[in-house]
Amino acid sequence: MKFKILLALIFVNLMQAQKFYFPKTAVTDSVVLEKQIPNLALQMIPQLQTTKHKPENKIDYLDILFRLEMLAQDYKKSIASLSENRSLFADHNMGGYRFIGLELYSMAKIIQKENNSTFSNALQKAFHQKYESLPEKLVPRLGLALDGDVKESRKLLKKVLDKQKDKDSIDYGTALSLCKSYLNYKTYSGIKPQVMQLLASKCKERFITETKDLKLKNGNILTITIVRKKDNTSPLPVILTNNIYAGAIDDFFGRRAATYNYVGAVVNTRGKRNSTSINNPFEHESEDIYEVIDWVSKQPWSNGKVGMIGGSYLGFSQWAAVKKPHPALKTIVPQVAVGIGIDYPAQNNIFMSYMLQWIQYVTNNKFTDEPDFANATKWDSINTKWYKSGTSFRSLDSISGKPSKIFQRWLDHPGYDEYWQKMVPYKEDFSKINIPILTTTGYYDDDQIGALYYFKQHHQYNKNANHYLVIGPYNHGGAQSFGFTYVNGNPIDPVARISIDDLAFSWFDYILKGGKKPEILKDRINFQVMNTNTWKHVSDLDKMHTSTLKFYLQDKKNTSSVFDKPVTKNFTKQIVDFTNRDQKESYYKVGKKDSIKTTHSIAFESEVFDKDMIISGNLSGVFNVSINKKDFDTDTYLYQIQPDGKSFLLSTHIVRASYAKDNAVRKLLSPNTIEQIPINNSIFISKKIEKGSKLLLLVGVNKNPNWQINYGTGKDVSDETIKDAGKPLEIKWYNDSYVEIPVYKD
Known part of the structure; x- marks a missing residue:
């Protein structure tokens, strides 16, 4: 009896200190861990709802709640909370796609119990139900949403568990990290191989996908992916993306264009996928893209018209392409475009430490080094070590343990000199750009300065520039996909929650197919005034203020x-x-x-x-x-x-x-x-x-x-x-x- 009272007192004390009982054996025994997680999640749900732990915005709150409900094995409640979360994105009908893997797991668990079937059969049924219910334009994003990194989530789980060695209690923050990492690992290790096969089968039914190696006149080889919708048998305009981030996102870009009834073409830069060339980011786009456009415009599935789209580096690529425009290139849609030498790798001539992290991200292998790039602890440690050491900025790559010729070459050009100028249009080059252009960026976009640099230069040197700008409360990701409901923890006005995808392809319909001009483009500059729920439209940037x-x-x-x-x-x-x-x-x-x-x-x-x-x-x-x-x-x-x-x-x-x-x-x-x-x-x-x-x-x-x-x-x-x-x-x-x-x- 005394022992039970003692345990009760310990439990009360732990709760008062906002700690939870969590046996040390759970760290080393996966069976014990699996039994403890549901109990832990059940204890955490009431704590989540307290003033101390409840996030300020509802999206974050529901995001945590549905995960804890999943771990507590209350799958019906979890799906209800997820549906409520997704409803907050209803204005653009795109938000919440990243939760589909977790939703499929919950659905499969419910079906498994109701039908007394195997999890595999239940998952297959859940996948088909969900796939058929999705809006067509969301389908291309499925591959990215379901491609959970099992290896990385296992590593994160181990990291959290290691902190719990020899402890019989766990605080709220650590418990939340444990629950999130455990859920990701448990979910994607349980569903990924099967759902990716199911998705591939669905895509084969809907799309024709070809991957080829293009040999350029200079001897370089580039890998290109072509995606067409099976229903479209006549030649169509081609929407081209030049992508250094080779990987699953190539399929997304291609399928997205095909879903909007275009041919999607995604070419990877030198050194990516099957290319044996040296990967020197930014340096060869102007030269290479011309030949790529020439090739795609002459294929039997092309009607000879080419448009380009993409954000960040992919936005830069479009400006590189118009330094020497190909006649078949009819329009570009540069989104959050890197202003090379203007805002990256130096902003207003000050180099940023992040440049080294990015260089390694895109050059460590033939695709992208996601685990290394996402390792914030590693990169914070490298940057702090350099800062504390007082050594030269040139030593940063050596401190990282991986010297970089690219990093050193960039540092050799601290001014906006010919090295940067030759990569994109410079001064009078802008006067020769006579195709229609749509630029999108945001108030929170890391490359806003670059995006607006191109816009301003184009209008300065070409008085007849047919170039529109849409700018609103978007971050780097939002201004090339859709207006998130919250940005930097602040809600954005409902009128700003637009689909940038829909805007971009409406623009392509307008330019390449003779469709209607997008409604939002009432003047050259179209900007959303935060906290007023209105858009304003003016003819030049100076008229944004009076x-x-x-x-x-x-x-x-x-x-x-x-x-x-x-x-x-x-x-x-x-x-x-x-x-x-x-x-x-x-x-x-x-x-x-x-x-x-x-x-x-x-x-x-x-x-x-x-x-x-x-x-x-x-x-x-x-x-x-x-x-x-x-x-x-x-x-x-x-x-x-x-x-x-x-x-x-x-x-x-x-x-x-x-x-x-x-x-x-x-x-x-x-x-x-x-x-x-x-x-x-x-x-x-x-x-x-x-x-x-x-x-x-x-x-x-x-x-x-x-x-x-x-x-x-x-x-x-x-x-x-x-x-x-x-x-x-x-x-x-x-x-x-x-x-x-x-x-x-x-």
């Missing part, structure tokens, strides 16, 4: 408004010690639960707005500064502090001061002399700022493991080390400096 506010670098305590030009010239002094790699972080307290890191920044706060305002466009302005070195990298953030006390990041800007006036030619600063640094190529946004909000402007110096560190000697920044740091950087930010904020009024 006026501006100059936010001067001054303390609001010393002026009636930070938007009034200072009467007396003064400065705020900032000191940054580049030798200090263990600096204590500092924060700006926003509310009870919100704070903003300000370690290497100075904060300037505006007064509270007494009426609503729409900020629409991107930041401009000028910094008047004096430094004791020859160069530095500025780092700027503009936040909205909302009436509820929460922060919202509106825009950012980063630039190497010596390249701020000309990204091709470096001009060092004169120490202890007032210099002007223009603000260009900042992040665009369009959002209503509610009455009762204020703005927080952070200006400072880039110093973190994610970017090069500019020590200010004037030498090639990639070669500088902590030994070059010398005295701390001293900056005088003069109060006549200002960040110009674009404002829209109807």
